[in-house]
Structure formats: structure tokens, C-alpha cells
Amino acid sequence: MANAASGMAVHDDCKLKFLELKAKRTYRFIVYKIEEKQKQVIVEKLGEPAQSYEDFTASLPADECRFAVYDFDFVTAENVQKSRIFFIAWSPDTSRVRSNMIYASSKDRFKRELDGIQVELQATDPTEMGLDVIRSRAS
Numbered sequence: 001m002a003n004a005a006s007g008m009a010v011h012d013d014c015k016l017k018f019l020e021l022k023a024k025r026t027y028r029f030i031v032y033k034i035e036e037k038q039k040q041v042i043v044e045k046l047g048e049p050a051q052s053y054e055d056f057t058a059s060l061p062a063d064e065c066r067f068a069v070y071d072f073d074f075v076t077a078e079n080v081q082k083s084r085i086f087f088i089a090w091s092p093d094t095s096r097v098r099s100n101m102i103y104a105s106s107k108d109r110f111k112r113e114l115d116g117i118q119v120e121l122q123a124t125d126p127t128e129m130g131l132d133v134i135r136s137r138a139s
Contacts, residue, residue: 008106009040010113017043021071022085022116025049029056032067032110034102041067041110053131063094065103067110069117074138084138087117093124 020026029047034040044066045059053070060066068088075081089107091100111117119137123129 010110011040011042013043014041015113018069018114029068029070031059060090063092065091065095065099072134072138084118085116087111087120088129089122091124
């Protein structure tokens, strides 16, 4: 089981959409799902630039694991507009044990495919990835 990730393929689209988010800011967020039968990571959902953080959290299933990337805009204490690209590993306590293990063992390898992640966050319930948490981690 420790070896589950080594056979996990990453669909090209995963990287392409991430590059568009990073370079062109085409998306506000990307939700990635592991297709367990096909053993690959795919893009499940794309958030429009105008969508909010609430829209993003609402797109994560309550009882299934996901990987996600979120482009967070904020203003510093010096009044400078900045953005940080977050990688979020969502693994709710209610998700299946096997699924949890597959996501956990695939995470680092998948994250390496996405060049430009600035902050990583692990969350097992919504409070662990609340907007307050994101804000404090961004600065």
C-alpha cells in the first residue's frame, strides 16, 4: 500500500490548467480528483476568476478527499496587492480509509508536478482551511 502512489499517473490537463492559473490567472481555483480505477489524477472542477473562496470550499465534497489549488489575492499591511498560490490537500475525517491513503501517498509527487505552489495546507475539516487560516498563512 505504501507504494500506491508510484503507479499514479497525472493527466496532462492537470499541469496545463495549473499553468494557466499561474501565468494568466484564467482560474481562481482548480479541484483535482484521483480516479482510483484508472489510477490517475484528473481535473474535476475549475473556478472562474470572479468566484469567491466560499465558492471554492463549497466545491469540495464533504466526505471525499481532493487536491486543490487556490489563487488567493490579498492586501498587505503596507497596502500592497499580492497573491499566493495555495495547494490544499483535503482529506475529511469522514472519507474512506483507502481513499485517504491513496491521496496521502500521492500528494508529494502530484504537488511536484505543479511548479509554483507557494503555500501548502492540509485540512481534515472546513475549519482547518477557513479564510482566516488562509489569510494568516498567506502573509
